[in-house]
Amino acid sequence: MSIGIIDYGLGNxxxxxxxxxxxxxxxxxxxxxYDLNASTKLILPGVGSFDWAVTRLREQAYLDRxxxxxxxxxxxxxxxxxxxxxxxxxxxxGSLTGLSWIPGTFSEFKFPxxxxxxxxxxxxxxxxxxxxxxxxxxxxxxxxxxxFHFVPDDPMIYDNxxxxxxxxxxxxxxxYNNIYGVQFHPEKSHHAGLRLLQxxxxx
Amino acid sequence: MxxxxxxxxxxxxxxxxxxYKTCKFKKPQYLxxxxxxxxxxxxxxxxELTILDISASRNKNNINYSLLSRMASETRxxxxxxxxxxxxxxxxxxxxxxxxxxxxxxxxxTNPSLISEASSRHGRQSVVASIxxxxxxxxxxxxxxxxxxxxxxxxxxLTDHLKDIVSLGVGEVLVQSVTRDGTQTGxxxxxxxxxxKQLTIPFTIAGGASSFQEITQLSLEHxxxxxxxxxxxxxxxxxxxxxxxYPHTPLNR
Numbered sequence: 001m002s003i004g005i006i007d008y009g010l011g012n013x014x015x016x017x018x019x020x021x022x023x024x025x026x027x028x029x030x031x032x033x034y035d036l037n038a039s040t041k042l043i044l045p046g047v048g049s050f051d052w053a054v055t056r057l058r059e060q061a062y063l064d065r066x067x068x069x070x071x072x073x074x075x076x077x078x079x080x081x082x083x084x085x086x087x088x089x090x091x092x093x094g095s096l097t098g099l100s101w102i103p104g105t106f107s108e109f110k111f112p113x114x115x116x117x118x119x120x121x122x123x124x125x126x127x128x129x130x131x132x133x134x135x136x137x138x139x140x141x142x143x144x145x146x147x148f149h150f151v152p153d154d155p156m157i158y159d160n161x162x163x164x165x166x167x168x169x170x171x172x173x174x175x176y177n178n179i180y181g182v183q184f185h186p187e188k189s190h191h192a193g194l195r196l197l198q199x200x201x202x203x
Numbered sequence: 204m205x206x207x208x209x210x211x212x213x214x215x216x217x218x219x220x221x222x223y224k225t226c227k228f229k230k231p232q233y234l235x236x237x238x239x240x241x242x243x244x245x246x247x248x249x250x251e252l253t254i255l256d257i258s259a260s261r262n263k264n265n266i267n268y269s270l271l272s273r274m275a276s277e278t279r280x281x282x283x284x285x286x287x288x289x290x291x292x293x294x295x296x297x298x299x300x301x302x303x304x305x306x307x308x309x310x311x312x313t314n315p316s317l318i319s320e321a322s323s324r325h326g327r328q329s330v331v332a333s334i335x336x337x338x339x340x341x342x343x344x345x346x347x348x349x350x351x352x353x354x355x356x357x358x359x360x361l362t363d364h365l366k367d368i369v370s371l372g373v374g375e376v377l378v379q380s381v382t383r384d385g386t387q388t389g390x391x392x393x394x395x396x397x398x399x400k401q402l403t404i405p406f407t408i409a410g411g412a413s414s415f416q417e418i419t420q421l422s423l424e425h426x427x428x429x430x431x432x433x434x435x436x437x438x439x440x441x442x443x444x445x446x447x448x449y450p451h452t453p454l455n456r
């Protein structure tokens with residue numbers, strides 16, 4: 001079994017590879033349908049802007065195969081940060097349409113000018129799972145670095161959600177069937193991140 | 204519901220491949236092997252680590268990619284690197300190594316368009332503006348921006364420089380007090396107030412941290428704030444023995 005780390009030009013691929021290696025888990029980078037087919041699970045990393053990520057992913061010849069594996073074959077996929085964002089429909093950050101695998105959009109944090117809450121949301125914040133543990137996480141600190149947060153069309157349809165707080169409560173992770181998305185960076189969140197990635201690889 | 208915590212950040216100085224500590228940006232004292240230091244701080248589960256190569260700009264922007272690559276692959280927390288980054292290719296290469304944030308200092312003046320280019324390609328959160336400041340004196344009653352290569356003040360005030368770089372699209376600012384660097388006499392509170400008032404983006408202040416107690420107190424008082432420090436994390440005792448330390452936090456308890 002090998003975890004496929006999708007390479008579409010963005011994101012911290014090496015960090016994921018390094019973590020899986022330290023956990024004794026096989027992983028490989030995916031740059032083709034062949035690579036995707038060899039994956040028992042998938043990671044969709046991402047840093048940067050929504051439109052940039054969508055554009056880069058849509059350039060990949062393997063996108064149809066990826067969609068089919070996720071939506072039809074039910075291969076578990078974990079979207080991280082921008083990866084989580086582009087799996088949804090849209091973001092206030094950009095004008096392009098996302099993959100729309102997940103119904104929902106991304107909104108910018110909006111605070112009154114007097115609040116001492118700088119943006120982007122940067123640093124370690126608490127993540128609390130809504131009902132059952134989310135990939136082994138019930139209540140832990142993770143590293144965040146983003147300005148937009150998830151707004152689901154209908155929160156009731158999700159198998160699980162995680163909540164965090166920055167001036168107000170917001171959704172920091174979702175699970176919809178085999179599709180997982182985390183706003184924070186498990187690959188840069190010490191032991192909590194390691195646990196989450198180990199849990200994902202054990203699904 | 205718990206919320207965003209302040210960040211407590213060891214700031215490590217590289218010079219020609221070795222780890223050093225300065226005092227008022229002078230008298231670099233050799234500490235040891237930087238990779239080993241990074242490993243130790245990773246084990247201590249620090250919030251973030253900032254690595255600044257103070258020799259890179261002097262050595263024709265010679266960035267130590269192989270060392271940084273190893274550092275990035277061994278750390279499970281975000282890294283920020285600065286030193287000799289002058290082109291978008293440098294920036295992109297460093298991001299590709301797995302470094303989350305890249306700090307620009309000299310380039311803010313020599314190639315300001317790099318900020319917007321890097322912001323649009325990698326996201327503004329990856330662009331950190333590093334500003335070294337000299338505290339006001341009787342002769343110069345405002346904060347001055349320091350050129351660490353030429354060792355002179357730049358002809359721009361801190362507030363004007365901050366306005367410029369924010370409008371160009373940086374995601375975060377690192378402000379280091381040259382005056383307090385290595386002195387362990389306490390952070391510059393007035394500088395913190397100035398930065399909080401002027402900035403709506405995150406910032407980290409460094410220079411002068413006197414103790415873990417001070418760091419903890421400020422981290423709560425000004426939450427969320429970034430508190431960078433060197434001496435207090437690498438020296439122990441009156442005779443400044445080299446010992447890497449880090450306070451207990453909810454993360455590493």
